[in-house]
Amino acid sequence: MNKYLGIAIIIAIVAVAAIHGGGIFPFIDTMALIVVLGIGIGHALGAKDGESKITRFGDGSIRGGWLGLLMGLVLIAGTDGAAQMDFAMLMPAMAVALLTPFYGYFFKVISMQLD
Numbered sequence: 508m509n510k511y512l513g514i515a516i517i518i519a520i521v522a523v524a525a526i527h528g529g530g531i532f533p534f535i536d537t538m539a540l541i542v543v544l545g546i547g548i549g550h551a552l553g554a555k556d557g558e559s560k561i562t563r564f565g566d567g568s569i570r571g572g573w574l575g576l577l578m579g580l581v582l583i584a585g586t587d588g589a590a591q592m593d594f595a596m597l598m599p600a601m602a603v604a605l606l607t608p609f610y611g612y613f614f615k616v617i618s619m620q621l622d
Contacts (some may be wrong), residue, residue, distance in 0.1 A: 514620045543610040546571025565618030572611020579604025
């Protein structure tokens with residue numbers, strides 16, 4: 508029971524912090540979520556006998572978050588806006604790229620509670 512209360516507290520604190528920081532919508536990006544969840548699930552499916560799939564999912568989520576960030580940076584660096592140092596284009600794209608490590612660590616914290 509305590510672990511579910513802990514999860515609820517973690518989610519509530521993150522949500523309230525996001526709302527007070529300017530709203531929940533800047534923290535939502537479907538493609539970033541798909542990248543992190545996909546890599547996390549794939550990593551969990553590779554669990555060997557005796558390994559926890561939940562722990563593997565959390566570890567894979569962190570790795571997926573960093574891979575997503577690197578992919579986002581490559582995509583940003585390959586645009587004309589980056590060559591021209593157009594910060595009006597770069598900063599929103601960078602914000603989306605930074606969501607993947609955020610998601611990865613968020614899922615890792617949740618998986619630590621479940622394990």
